[in-house]
Amino acid sequence: MVVVGIDLGTTFSAVSVFRDGQAQILHNLEGRETTPSVIFFDDPYEGKDETVVGVQAKNMAAIDPDNVVQFIKRQMGKSYTFISPAGVDYTPESLSAIILKKLVQDAELSLGETIKDVVITVPAYFDDSQRTATKHAGEIAGLNVLRIINEPTAAALAFGVDKEKDGKVFVYDLGGGTFDVTLLEIKNGNIDVISTTGDSNLGGTDFDQVIVTNIIRKLEGEGVEVSLDNDKLIAEIREKAEKIKVSLSQKMQAKERFTIDGDTYPITVTRDEFETESKELVNRTTWFIDEIFEEQQIGWSDIEHILMVGGSTKMPMIRDRIEQLSGKTIVNDVQPDYAVAQGASILAILETKEDLTEEEFFSISQGKIDNVEISDVTSQSLGVIVIDSNDKKVNMHVILHNTKLPAECSKNVYTRYEHQASILVQVTEGDDTELEFVKIIGEKELPLSPNLPKGSPIKITYLYDIDQTVFIEVYDLTVNGLIGTFSIDRINNLDQAGVNAQKIALDKLSIE
Numbered sequence: 001m002v003v004v005g006i007d008l009g010t011t012f013s014a015v016s017v018f019r020d021g022q023a024q025i026l027h028n029l030e031g032r033e034t035t036p037s038v039i040f041f042d043d044p045y046e047g048k049d050e051t052v053v054g055v056q057a058k059n060m061a062a063i064d065p066d067n068v069v070q071f072i073k074r075q076m077g078k079s080y081t082f083i084s085p086a087g088v089d090y091t092p093e094s095l096s097a098i099i100l101k102k103l104v105q106d107a108e109l110s111l112g113e114t115i116k117d118v119v120i121t122v123p124a125y126f127d128d129s130q131r132t133a134t135k136h137a138g139e140i141a142g143l144n145v146l147r148i149i150n151e152p153t154a155a156a157l158a159f160g161v162d163k164e165k166d167g168k169v170f171v172y173d174l175g176g177g178t179f180d181v182t183l184l185e186i187k188n189g190n191i192d193v194i195s196t197t198g199d200s201n202l203g204g205t206d207f208d209q210v211i212v213t214n215i216i217r218k219l220e221g222e223g224v225e226v227s228l229d230n231d232k233l234i235a236e237i238r239e240k241a242e243k244i245k246v247s248l249s250q251k252m253q254a255k256e257r258f259t260i261d262g263d264t265y266p267i268t269v270t271r272d273e274f275e276t277e278s279k280e281l282v283n284r285t286t287w288f289i290d291e292i293f294e295e296q297q298i299g300w301s302d303i304e305h306i307l308m309v310g311g312s313t314k315m316p317m318i319r320d321r322i323e324q325l326s327g328k329t330i331v332n333d334v335q336p337d338y339a340v341a342q343g344a345s346i347l348a349i350l351e352t353k354e355d356l357t358e359e360e361f362f363s364i365s366q367g368k369i370d371n372v373e374i375s376d377v378t379s380q381s382l383g384v385i386v387i388d389s390n391d392k393k394v395n396m397h398v399i400l401h402n403t404k405l406p407a408e409c410s411k412n413v414y415t416r417y418e419h420q421a422s423i424l425v426q427v428t429e430g431d432d433t434e435l436e437f438v439k440i441i442g443e444k445e446l447p448l449s450p451n452l453p454k455g456s457p458i459k460i461t462y463l464y465d466i467d468q469t470v471f472i473e474v475y476d477l478t479v480n481g482l483i484g485t486f487s488i489d490r491i492n493n494l495d496q497a498g499v500n501a502q503k504i505a506l507d508k509l510s511i512e
Contacts, residue, residue, distance in 0.1 A: 003117040003146065003352050004107055005154070005344025006100065008134065010073040010177025010203055012311065013037050013099060014338055015107045016345035021366025023158055023342035028106040030055055034337055035106070037099050037176075039069040044086040050510045053102035058239075065235035069095055071205055074177050076137075077129030079492045093494055094502045096137035102511050104143065117144045119348040121340050123178035124150040125198035125379050127429055128441055131468050132493045140503045146351040148467040151175070152182035153193055153376055154343030155309040159334050160186040161346060161368055167304025168194075172322060173340075174285065175310035177203035181288045183296060186305075190373040195296055195402045197288045197379075202281070204245070204312035210277045211241035211269055215256075218267050224260055233260065244269050249314050275317045282321055289325070295402075300326040311337050347374070377402045382462050382470060385426040385435065386413055395428050395438050398462045407464040412477070415448070415456045422447050423458055425474060427488060442470075442488035449479050458483070 004026070007014045012034040015026045025033045032055070040057035042050040052060070061068045069082055075092040082090045090098075104115050122134050131148050138145035149157075152171035159165060171182040180198035184191055215237050216226045228234060240256040247254035253270040293299060308319065308330055319330050334342075346369055353361055381401040388394050399409045415423070424445045430438030448458075457477040464470055474483040494502070 001117075001352065001355065002111055002113045002115055003119070003345075003348040004104075004115055005119045005121070005341050005346070005348050006103060007121050007151070007154075007338075007341035007344060008073065008096060008100065008103075008137075009037055009175055010071055011037055011205065012176060012337070013103055014341040015103050016338070016341040017107075017111065018342075018345040018349045018369075019364050021364075021368045023161070023345045025338045025341060026107045026110040028054065028103075029109065035099075035103060037070070037073065039072075039095060039098055040064070041067040041069070041084045041086075044084075045510070047086060048508070048510070049084045049086045049088055050512075051098055052512045053099055056512075062232060062236040062239045065231045068235075071177055072096055072099075074201060076133040077127065077131075077492055088505070091494065091502065093133050093136045093499070094140055094506060096134070097140035097502070097506055098509070098511055100137055100141040100143065101506065104141065105511065115143075117146050117348065117352060119147045119149055119344040119351065120145055121149055121151045121154050121344050123175070123198060123200050124152050124173070124180040124182055124196040125178070125200050126468075127200075127380050127439075128468065128470055128488060129493050130200065132488075135467070135469075136494050136499050139499050140506055142503065142507070147347060149344055149347050149374075150180070150182070150193075150196065150376060150379070151340045152180050152196065152307075152309065153184070153191060153374065154341075154347065155307055155334055155339040156182075156184050156186065156191050157343035157346050157372070157374065158339045159305070159307055159343075160189055160191055161372075165305065165333075168298075168302055169305045169307060170303045171307045171309055172285070172289075172313065172318075173198075173309040174312040174318060175203050176312065177201070177205050179203055179285055179288070181285070181292055183292050183298075189369070189371070190375075192375045193377045195292050196377060197291055197401075199284070199288070202284060203310075206281055207278055207312065207315065208238060208241045208245055210281070211244050211274060212237050214269055214273060214277060215241060215258075215267050219258065219260075219265060222265050224265065245274070245315070248274050249316060271316070278317065282317060285318075286321065286325065300328065303328075305333065306330060307334055307339070308332075309334065309336055309339050346372070376405045376466065378405060378407060378464055379468060380429045381431045382464065383428040383430070383438065384411065384413065384460055385428060385440070387416060393435055395430065395433050395435055397433075398460065399464055401431055403464070405464060405466050405468065408461065410459050410461040412457050412459050415452055415454060415458065418454045419451055420448055420454075420456075423474070423483070425460060425472060425486075427462075427470065427472060442472075442486075444472075444484070444486045446474055446484040448483065449476055449481070452476075452478055
Protein backbone atom coordinates (compact mmCIF):
# COMPACT_ATOMS: atom_id res chain seq x y z
CA MET A 1 0.00 0.00 0.00
CA VAL A 2 1.27 3.47 -0.88
CA VAL A 3 -0.24 6.79 0.18
CA VAL A 4 0.86 10.24 -0.95
CA GLY A 5 0.43 13.90 -0.12
CA ILE A 6 -0.59 16.31 -2.86
CA ASP A 7 -0.06 20.06 -2.88
CA LEU A 8 -2.73 21.08 -5.39
CA GLY A 9 -1.46 24.58 -6.16
CA THR A 10 -2.83 27.52 -8.10
CA THR A 11 0.13 27.67 -10.44
CA PHE A 12 2.22 24.57 -9.61
CA SER A 13 1.46 21.27 -7.89
CA ALA A 14 3.65 18.63 -6.26
CA VAL A 15 3.36 15.08 -4.94
CA SER A 16 5.30 13.60 -2.02
CA VAL A 17 5.64 10.16 -0.44
CA PHE A 18 6.98 9.48 3.06
CA ARG A 19 9.30 6.49 3.26
CA ASP A 20 12.56 5.55 4.97
CA GLY A 21 11.95 8.35 7.47
CA GLN A 22 11.89 11.06 4.80
CA ALA A 23 9.28 12.99 2.83
CA GLN A 24 10.38 12.59 -0.79
CA ILE A 25 9.12 14.70 -3.69
CA LEU A 26 8.18 12.54 -6.66
CA HIS A 27 9.26 13.51 -10.15
CA ASN A 28 6.73 13.87 -12.93
CA LEU A 29 7.01 12.36 -16.40
CA GLU A 30 9.31 15.21 -17.49
CA GLY A 31 11.64 14.56 -14.54
CA ARG A 32 10.55 17.72 -12.70
CA GLU A 33 9.53 18.04 -9.07
CA THR A 34 6.60 20.37 -9.71
CA THR A 35 3.91 20.32 -12.39
CA PRO A 36 2.21 23.47 -13.70
CA SER A 37 -1.48 23.39 -12.73
CA VAL A 38 -2.45 24.08 -16.33
CA ILE A 39 -4.68 22.13 -18.72
CA PHE A 40 -4.68 22.36 -22.51
CA PHE A 41 -7.67 21.00 -24.39
CA ASP A 42 -6.41 19.77 -27.73
CA ASP A 43 -8.60 19.29 -30.81
CA PRO A 44 -11.19 16.59 -30.08
CA TYR A 45 -10.48 13.06 -31.29
CA GLU A 46 -13.60 11.30 -32.56
CA GLY A 47 -15.67 13.95 -30.82
CA LYS A 48 -13.97 13.45 -27.45
CA ASP A 49 -11.69 15.83 -25.58
CA GLU A 50 -7.95 15.25 -25.46
CA THR A 51 -6.12 17.00 -22.61
CA VAL A 52 -2.52 17.80 -21.79
CA VAL A 53 -1.50 18.84 -18.26
CA GLY A 54 1.70 20.56 -17.15
CA VAL A 55 4.57 22.21 -18.97
CA GLN A 56 3.26 21.52 -22.48
CA ALA A 57 -0.13 22.93 -21.52
CA LYS A 58 1.51 26.03 -20.06
CA ASN A 59 3.48 26.54 -23.26
CA MET A 60 0.21 26.55 -25.23
CA ALA A 61 -1.17 29.53 -23.26
CA ALA A 62 0.33 32.07 -25.67
CA ILE A 63 -0.55 30.02 -28.76
CA ASP A 64 -4.09 28.86 -28.07
CA PRO A 65 -5.27 30.72 -24.93
CA ASP A 66 -8.96 29.94 -25.45
CA ASN A 67 -8.29 26.25 -24.88
CA VAL A 68 -5.97 26.60 -21.89
CA VAL A 69 -7.26 26.54 -18.31
CA GLN A 70 -5.11 28.12 -15.58
CA PHE A 71 -5.54 29.29 -11.97
CA ILE A 72 -8.57 27.02 -11.51
CA LYS A 73 -7.92 26.89 -7.77
CA ARG A 74 -9.30 30.41 -7.53
CA GLN A 75 -12.61 29.15 -8.91
CA MET A 76 -13.05 26.34 -6.38
CA GLY A 77 -16.36 26.59 -4.59
CA LYS A 78 -17.68 29.07 -7.15
CA SER A 79 -20.15 28.86 -10.00
CA TYR A 80 -17.81 28.53 -13.00
CA THR A 81 -17.91 26.48 -16.20
CA PHE A 82 -15.32 25.94 -18.91
CA ILE A 83 -16.69 24.75 -22.25
CA SER A 84 -14.18 22.52 -24.03
CA PRO A 85 -13.56 22.28 -27.80
CA ALA A 86 -15.79 19.18 -27.80
CA GLY A 87 -18.58 21.24 -26.24
CA VAL A 88 -18.35 19.60 -22.80
CA ASP A 89 -18.98 21.67 -19.66
CA TYR A 90 -16.26 21.34 -17.02
CA THR A 91 -16.64 22.56 -13.43
CA PRO A 92 -13.77 23.66 -11.17
CA GLU A 93 -14.01 20.25 -9.50
CA SER A 94 -13.65 18.30 -12.73
CA LEU A 95 -10.83 20.55 -13.98
CA SER A 96 -8.96 20.11 -10.71
CA ALA A 97 -9.62 16.37 -10.98
CA ILE A 98 -7.88 16.35 -14.37
CA ILE A 99 -4.81 17.90 -12.75
CA LEU A 100 -4.98 15.44 -9.83
CA LYS A 101 -5.27 12.50 -12.20
CA LYS A 102 -2.18 13.62 -14.11
CA LEU A 103 -0.22 14.10 -10.87
CA VAL A 104 -1.16 10.63 -9.67
CA GLN A 105 -0.44 9.01 -13.06
CA ASP A 106 3.08 10.42 -13.00
CA ALA A 107 3.57 9.52 -9.33
CA GLU A 108 2.54 5.93 -10.04
CA LEU A 109 5.13 5.72 -12.80
CA SER A 110 7.76 7.12 -10.43
CA LEU A 111 6.88 4.66 -7.65
CA GLY A 112 5.94 1.67 -9.76
CA GLU A 113 2.85 1.26 -7.57
CA THR A 114 -0.84 2.10 -7.73
CA ILE A 115 -2.03 5.10 -5.69
CA LYS A 116 -5.53 5.30 -4.28
CA ASP A 117 -5.27 7.06 -0.89
CA VAL A 118 -4.19 10.70 -0.74
CA VAL A 119 -4.07 13.75 1.50
CA ILE A 120 -4.70 17.02 -0.35
CA THR A 121 -3.73 20.46 0.91
CA VAL A 122 -5.76 23.67 0.78
CA PRO A 123 -5.09 27.26 1.83
CA ALA A 124 -5.88 27.77 5.51
CA TYR A 125 -8.41 30.46 4.64
CA PHE A 126 -10.38 28.27 2.22
CA ASP A 127 -14.03 28.25 3.24
CA ASP A 128 -16.44 25.34 3.52
CA SER A 129 -17.47 25.30 -0.15
CA GLN A 130 -13.86 25.51 -1.38
CA ARG A 131 -12.81 22.60 0.85
CA THR A 132 -15.79 20.55 -0.24
CA ALA A 133 -14.98 21.26 -3.91
CA THR A 134 -11.42 20.05 -3.32
CA LYS A 135 -12.62 16.79 -1.76
CA HIS A 136 -15.01 16.32 -4.68
CA ALA A 137 -12.15 16.87 -7.13
CA GLY A 138 -10.28 14.02 -5.49
CA GLU A 139 -13.33 11.76 -5.71
CA ILE A 140 -13.86 12.62 -9.38
CA ALA A 141 -10.21 11.71 -10.01
CA GLY A 142 -10.94 8.27 -8.54
CA LEU A 143 -9.01 8.91 -5.32
CA ASN A 144 -9.83 8.24 -1.68
CA VAL A 145 -9.21 11.56 0.04
CA LEU A 146 -8.07 10.63 3.55
CA ARG A 147 -7.88 14.20 4.77
CA ILE A 148 -7.85 17.81 3.70
CA ILE A 149 -5.06 19.67 5.51
CA ASN A 150 -4.24 23.37 5.62
CA GLU A 151 -1.10 24.27 3.70
CA PRO A 152 0.66 26.11 6.57
CA THR A 153 -0.07 23.19 8.90
CA ALA A 154 1.40 20.79 6.35
CA ALA A 155 4.52 22.95 6.02
CA ALA A 156 4.90 23.02 9.80
CA LEU A 157 4.54 19.23 9.86
CA ALA A 158 7.41 18.94 7.37
CA PHE A 159 9.47 21.29 9.54
CA GLY A 160 8.49 19.80 12.90
CA VAL A 161 9.17 16.18 12.02
CA ASP A 162 12.53 16.92 13.64
CA LYS A 163 11.45 16.85 17.30
CA GLU A 164 14.23 19.24 18.34
CA LYS A 165 12.50 22.17 16.64
CA ASP A 166 10.14 23.22 19.42
CA GLY A 167 8.63 26.67 19.96
CA LYS A 168 6.20 29.13 18.42
CA VAL A 169 6.28 29.10 14.62
CA PHE A 170 5.04 31.80 12.28
CA VAL A 171 4.18 30.53 8.78
CA TYR A 172 4.03 33.06 5.95
CA ASP A 173 2.55 31.22 2.98
CA LEU A 174 2.41 33.12 -0.31
CA GLY A 175 1.62 30.79 -3.18
CA GLY A 176 0.67 31.31 -6.79
CA GLY A 177 -2.87 32.41 -6.04
CA THR A 178 -3.50 32.35 -2.30
CA PHE A 179 -2.02 33.79 0.89
CA ASP A 180 -2.14 32.65 4.52
CA VAL A 181 -0.42 33.55 7.76
CA THR A 182 -0.55 31.04 10.58
CA LEU A 183 0.70 31.02 14.16
CA LEU A 184 1.34 27.62 15.68
CA GLU A 185 3.37 25.88 18.32
CA ILE A 186 5.50 22.76 17.97
CA LYS A 187 6.25 20.69 21.06
CA ASN A 188 7.90 17.28 20.90
CA GLY A 189 6.98 17.08 17.23
CA ASN A 190 3.29 17.76 17.91
CA ILE A 191 1.66 20.72 16.15
CA ASP A 192 -0.86 23.01 17.81
CA VAL A 193 -2.29 25.65 15.46
CA ILE A 194 -3.20 28.79 17.40
CA SER A 195 -4.48 31.21 14.78
CA THR A 196 -4.76 31.55 11.03
CA THR A 197 -6.00 34.14 8.57
CA GLY A 198 -5.43 35.14 4.98
CA ASP A 199 -6.79 35.90 1.54
CA SER A 200 -7.68 33.15 -0.97
CA ASN A 201 -7.41 35.73 -3.79
CA LEU A 202 -3.89 37.04 -3.23
CA GLY A 203 -0.80 35.38 -4.63
CA GLY A 204 1.98 35.30 -7.17
CA THR A 205 -0.38 35.75 -10.11
CA ASP A 206 -1.25 39.20 -8.72
CA PHE A 207 2.45 40.11 -8.76
CA ASP A 208 2.58 38.83 -12.36
CA GLN A 209 -0.23 41.27 -13.16
CA VAL A 210 1.90 44.16 -11.87
CA ILE A 211 4.53 43.29 -14.49
CA VAL A 212 1.84 42.77 -17.14
CA THR A 213 0.64 46.33 -16.50
CA ASN A 214 4.24 47.59 -16.66
CA ILE A 215 4.85 45.84 -20.01
CA ILE A 216 1.60 47.13 -21.55
CA ARG A 217 2.44 50.67 -20.45
CA LYS A 218 5.88 50.45 -22.06
CA LEU A 219 4.57 48.92 -25.27
CA GLU A 220 1.97 51.67 -25.54
CA GLY A 221 4.78 54.16 -24.96
CA GLU A 222 6.37 52.72 -28.10
CA GLY A 223 3.17 53.39 -30.03
CA VAL A 224 1.80 49.82 -29.83
CA GLU A 225 -1.94 49.54 -29.31
CA VAL A 226 -2.53 46.72 -26.83
CA SER A 227 -6.12 45.53 -26.82
CA LEU A 228 -7.28 43.39 -23.89
CA ASP A 229 -9.38 41.51 -26.46
CA ASN A 230 -6.20 40.34 -28.20
CA ASP A 231 -6.09 37.04 -26.30
CA LYS A 232 -2.88 35.76 -27.88
CA LEU A 233 -0.90 38.93 -27.19
CA ILE A 234 -2.21 39.20 -23.62
CA ALA A 235 -1.35 35.53 -23.02
CA GLU A 236 2.17 36.14 -24.37
CA ILE A 237 2.56 39.18 -22.12
CA ARG A 238 1.43 37.14 -19.09
CA GLU A 239 3.82 34.32 -19.92
CA LYS A 240 6.79 36.65 -20.30
CA ALA A 241 5.76 38.67 -17.24
CA GLU A 242 6.08 35.52 -15.15
CA LYS A 243 9.53 34.86 -16.62
CA ILE A 244 10.56 38.42 -15.77
CA LYS A 245 9.28 37.99 -12.21
CA VAL A 246 11.36 34.84 -11.74
CA SER A 247 14.45 36.50 -13.25
CA LEU A 248 14.09 39.53 -10.98
CA SER A 249 14.51 37.28 -7.95
CA GLN A 250 18.10 36.75 -9.14
CA LYS A 251 18.90 39.90 -11.16
CA MET A 252 18.31 43.63 -10.88
CA GLN A 253 16.68 43.82 -14.32
CA ALA A 254 15.16 41.46 -16.86
CA LYS A 255 14.37 41.81 -20.57
CA GLU A 256 11.89 40.14 -22.92
CA ARG A 257 11.19 40.81 -26.60
CA PHE A 258 7.80 41.12 -28.24
CA THR A 259 7.23 40.84 -31.99
CA ILE A 260 4.03 42.64 -32.96
CA ASP A 261 2.96 43.22 -36.56
CA GLY A 262 6.48 42.45 -37.76
CA ASP A 263 8.23 44.88 -35.42
CA THR A 264 10.29 43.82 -32.38
CA TYR A 265 10.06 45.66 -29.08
CA PRO A 266 12.58 44.87 -26.32
CA ILE A 267 11.04 45.57 -22.90
CA THR A 268 13.13 45.85 -19.74
CA VAL A 269 11.71 45.77 -16.22
CA THR A 270 13.95 46.59 -13.25
CA ARG A 271 13.65 45.12 -9.78
CA ASP A 272 13.22 48.62 -8.36
CA GLU A 273 10.24 49.22 -10.67
CA PHE A 274 8.70 45.89 -9.79
CA GLU A 275 9.10 46.36 -6.05
CA THR A 276 7.74 49.92 -6.12
CA GLU A 277 4.71 48.91 -8.15
CA SER A 278 4.10 45.82 -5.96
CA LYS A 279 4.29 47.68 -2.66
CA GLU A 280 0.54 47.66 -2.08
CA LEU A 281 0.38 43.89 -2.57
CA VAL A 282 3.15 43.36 -0.02
CA ASN A 283 1.36 45.72 2.37
CA ARG A 284 -1.79 43.63 2.02
CA THR A 285 0.07 40.59 3.33
CA THR A 286 1.32 42.49 6.38
CA TRP A 287 -2.22 43.52 7.35
CA PHE A 288 -2.90 39.88 8.17
CA ILE A 289 0.28 39.63 10.21
CA ASP A 290 -0.85 42.61 12.28
CA GLU A 291 -4.27 41.00 12.70
CA ILE A 292 -2.85 37.79 14.18
CA PHE A 293 -0.35 39.54 16.43
CA GLU A 294 -3.00 41.92 17.77
CA GLU A 295 -5.51 39.12 18.27
CA GLN A 296 -3.01 36.94 20.15
CA GLN A 297 -1.32 39.90 21.91
CA ILE A 298 2.15 38.78 20.90
CA GLY A 299 5.15 40.28 19.14
CA TRP A 300 7.99 39.02 16.98
CA SER A 301 10.07 38.39 20.11
CA ASP A 302 7.64 35.57 20.96
CA ILE A 303 8.37 33.77 17.66
CA GLU A 304 11.10 31.12 17.65
CA HIS A 305 10.85 30.08 13.99
CA ILE A 306 9.68 31.76 10.78
CA LEU A 307 8.72 29.55 7.85
CA MET A 308 8.49 31.06 4.39
CA VAL A 309 6.31 28.79 2.26
CA GLY A 310 5.10 29.03 -1.33
CA GLY A 311 7.07 29.86 -4.44
CA SER A 312 6.22 33.56 -4.27
CA THR A 313 8.19 33.95 -1.02
CA LYS A 314 11.35 33.63 -3.12
CA MET A 315 10.87 37.23 -4.26
CA PRO A 316 13.53 39.30 -2.44
CA MET A 317 11.06 42.03 -1.47
CA ILE A 318 8.98 39.50 0.48
CA ARG A 319 11.86 38.18 2.53
CA ASP A 320 13.23 41.70 3.00
CA ARG A 321 9.87 42.89 4.38
CA ILE A 322 9.57 39.99 6.83
CA GLU A 323 13.16 40.44 8.00
CA GLN A 324 12.51 44.16 8.41
CA LEU A 325 9.35 43.57 10.44
CA SER A 326 10.68 40.73 12.56
CA GLY A 327 14.24 41.88 13.09
CA LYS A 328 15.25 38.28 12.36
CA THR A 329 17.26 36.71 9.56
CA ILE A 330 15.16 34.33 7.50
CA VAL A 331 16.63 30.82 7.50
CA ASN A 332 15.60 28.34 4.81
CA ASP A 333 14.29 25.71 7.23
CA VAL A 334 11.93 24.31 4.59
CA GLN A 335 11.93 24.33 0.81
CA PRO A 336 9.21 26.82 -0.21
CA ASP A 337 8.07 24.83 -3.25
CA TYR A 338 7.96 21.40 -1.63
CA ALA A 339 7.26 21.72 2.11
CA VAL A 340 3.48 21.64 1.78
CA ALA A 341 3.44 18.41 -0.24
CA GLN A 342 6.01 16.88 2.11
CA GLY A 343 3.89 17.66 5.16
CA ALA A 344 0.83 16.21 3.45
CA SER A 345 2.71 12.94 2.84
CA ILE A 346 3.57 12.72 6.55
CA LEU A 347 -0.09 13.12 7.45
CA ALA A 348 -1.00 10.49 4.85
CA ILE A 349 1.15 7.93 6.67
CA LEU A 350 -0.29 8.94 10.04
CA GLU A 351 -3.82 8.55 8.66
CA THR A 352 -3.08 4.98 7.55
CA LYS A 353 -1.04 3.92 10.58
CA GLU A 354 -3.79 1.63 11.87
CA ASP A 355 -3.72 -0.32 8.60
CA LEU A 356 -0.03 -1.09 9.00
CA THR A 357 1.78 -3.55 11.21
CA GLU A 358 4.24 -2.11 13.72
CA GLU A 359 7.10 -3.39 11.57
CA GLU A 360 5.67 -1.80 8.41
CA PHE A 361 5.09 1.55 10.10
CA PHE A 362 8.58 1.61 11.63
CA SER A 363 10.12 0.71 8.27
CA ILE A 364 8.38 3.73 6.74
CA SER A 365 8.76 6.22 9.60
CA GLN A 366 12.13 5.17 11.02
CA GLY A 367 10.80 6.33 14.39
CA LYS A 368 10.48 9.97 13.34
CA ILE A 369 6.69 10.34 13.39
CA ASP A 370 5.56 7.72 15.91
CA ASN A 371 3.34 9.93 18.07
CA VAL A 372 2.79 13.12 16.11
CA GLU A 373 -0.47 14.90 16.92
CA ILE A 374 -1.97 17.81 15.00
CA SER A 375 -4.44 20.29 16.45
CA ASP A 376 -5.90 22.75 13.93
CA VAL A 377 -8.38 25.63 14.14
CA THR A 378 -11.37 26.89 12.20
CA SER A 379 -10.46 29.29 9.42
CA GLN A 380 -13.89 30.96 9.29
CA SER A 381 -16.54 31.90 11.83
CA LEU A 382 -19.92 30.20 11.43
CA GLY A 383 -23.15 31.83 12.48
CA VAL A 384 -26.92 31.92 12.08
CA ILE A 385 -29.20 34.77 11.02
CA VAL A 386 -31.43 35.99 13.85
CA ILE A 387 -33.77 38.94 14.49
CA ASP A 388 -32.43 41.32 17.14
CA SER A 389 -34.44 43.46 19.59
CA ASN A 390 -34.76 46.17 16.92
CA ASP A 391 -36.37 43.74 14.45
CA LYS A 392 -33.19 43.79 12.38
CA LYS A 393 -31.65 40.69 10.80
CA VAL A 394 -28.11 40.16 12.12
CA ASN A 395 -25.48 37.44 12.12
CA MET A 396 -25.07 35.66 15.47
CA HIS A 397 -21.85 33.66 15.77
CA VAL A 398 -22.09 30.02 16.77
CA ILE A 399 -18.50 28.90 16.16
CA LEU A 400 -15.83 31.58 16.20
CA HIS A 401 -12.83 31.86 13.90
CA ASN A 402 -9.78 30.04 15.37
CA THR A 403 -11.82 27.59 17.46
CA LYS A 404 -10.02 24.27 17.99
CA LEU A 405 -11.09 21.43 15.71
CA PRO A 406 -13.13 19.30 15.75
CA ALA A 407 -15.65 21.72 17.25
CA GLU A 408 -19.18 21.45 18.54
CA CYS A 409 -20.89 24.68 19.64
CA SER A 410 -24.51 25.62 20.37
CA LYS A 411 -26.58 28.77 20.62
CA ASN A 412 -30.20 29.24 21.66
CA VAL A 413 -32.67 31.18 19.56
CA TYR A 414 -36.34 31.84 20.29
CA THR A 415 -39.59 31.66 18.33
CA ARG A 416 -41.07 35.03 17.31
CA TYR A 417 -44.76 34.12 17.13
CA GLU A 418 -47.41 32.19 18.98
CA HIS A 419 -47.76 28.67 17.55
CA GLN A 420 -44.94 29.31 15.06
CA ALA A 421 -45.09 26.51 12.50
CA SER A 422 -41.48 26.35 11.37
CA ILE A 423 -37.98 27.78 11.77
CA LEU A 424 -35.64 28.83 8.96
CA VAL A 425 -32.02 28.07 9.85
CA GLN A 426 -29.65 30.11 7.66
CA VAL A 427 -26.01 29.15 8.19
CA THR A 428 -23.50 31.97 7.65
CA GLU A 429 -19.76 32.17 7.16
CA GLY A 430 -17.85 35.28 8.18
CA ASP A 431 -16.63 37.26 11.16
CA ASP A 432 -19.00 40.25 10.96
CA THR A 433 -22.44 40.70 12.51
CA GLU A 434 -23.73 42.70 9.53
CA LEU A 435 -25.27 40.49 6.84
CA GLU A 436 -23.69 42.37 3.94
CA PHE A 437 -20.24 41.19 5.10
CA VAL A 438 -21.04 37.49 5.55
CA LYS A 439 -22.05 34.69 3.21
CA ILE A 440 -25.03 32.37 3.60
CA ILE A 441 -23.59 28.91 2.89
CA GLY A 442 -26.70 26.85 3.55
CA GLU A 443 -30.23 26.96 4.89
CA LYS A 444 -33.12 24.69 5.76
CA GLU A 445 -36.69 25.24 6.99
CA LEU A 446 -37.69 22.79 9.72
CA PRO A 447 -41.19 22.22 11.15
CA LEU A 448 -41.81 22.99 14.85
CA SER A 449 -43.99 21.23 17.39
CA PRO A 450 -47.58 22.52 17.32
CA ASN A 451 -48.84 25.10 19.83
CA LEU A 452 -45.42 26.40 20.93
CA PRO A 453 -45.74 29.71 22.78
CA LYS A 454 -43.91 32.83 21.58
CA GLY A 455 -40.31 32.90 22.83
CA SER A 456 -39.90 29.13 22.97
CA PRO A 457 -36.19 28.18 23.05
CA ILE A 458 -34.61 26.39 20.09
CA LYS A 459 -31.03 25.11 20.38
CA ILE A 460 -28.91 25.18 17.22
CA THR A 461 -25.74 23.07 17.30
CA TYR A 462 -22.97 23.26 14.70
CA LEU A 463 -20.45 20.45 14.32
CA TYR A 464 -17.24 21.35 12.50
CA ASP A 465 -15.09 18.32 11.59
CA ILE A 466 -11.33 18.16 11.16
CA ASP A 467 -11.66 18.84 7.42
CA GLN A 468 -13.70 21.97 8.28
CA THR A 469 -16.99 20.80 6.83
CA VAL A 470 -20.20 21.56 8.69
CA PHE A 471 -23.17 19.61 10.08
CA ILE A 472 -26.18 21.14 11.90
CA GLU A 473 -28.54 19.82 14.58
CA VAL A 474 -31.66 21.72 15.77
CA TYR A 475 -33.41 20.92 19.07
CA ASP A 476 -36.76 22.01 20.52
CA LEU A 477 -35.90 22.66 24.18
CA THR A 478 -39.58 22.92 25.17
CA VAL A 479 -40.25 19.27 24.41
CA ASN A 480 -36.54 18.26 24.61
CA GLY A 481 -36.66 16.73 21.15
CA LEU A 482 -34.60 16.80 17.98
CA ILE A 483 -36.32 18.87 15.30
CA GLY A 484 -33.96 17.92 12.51
CA THR A 485 -30.42 17.65 11.21
CA PHE A 486 -28.81 18.68 7.96
CA SER A 487 -25.49 19.18 6.27
CA ILE A 488 -24.80 22.26 4.19
CA ASP A 489 -26.66 22.25 0.88
CA ARG A 490 -23.92 24.14 -0.91
CA ILE A 491 -25.32 26.00 -3.90
CA ASN A 492 -22.04 26.08 -5.83
CA ASN A 493 -20.95 22.54 -4.93
CA LEU A 494 -21.86 19.30 -6.65
CA ASP A 495 -24.20 16.80 -5.06
CA GLN A 496 -23.12 13.16 -4.92
CA ALA A 497 -24.91 12.37 -8.17
CA GLY A 498 -22.98 15.18 -9.86
CA VAL A 499 -19.69 13.89 -8.45
CA ASN A 500 -20.44 10.38 -9.70
CA ALA A 501 -21.44 11.63 -13.15
CA GLN A 502 -18.26 13.68 -13.53
CA LYS A 503 -16.14 10.75 -12.34
CA ILE A 504 -17.64 8.53 -15.04
CA ALA A 505 -16.99 11.23 -17.67
CA LEU A 506 -13.41 11.74 -16.51
CA ASP A 507 -12.66 8.02 -16.63
CA LYS A 508 -13.19 8.23 -20.40
CA LEU A 509 -10.99 11.31 -20.87
CA SER A 510 -7.49 11.09 -22.34
CA ILE A 511 -5.04 12.89 -20.04
CA GLU A 512 -1.35 13.32 -20.88
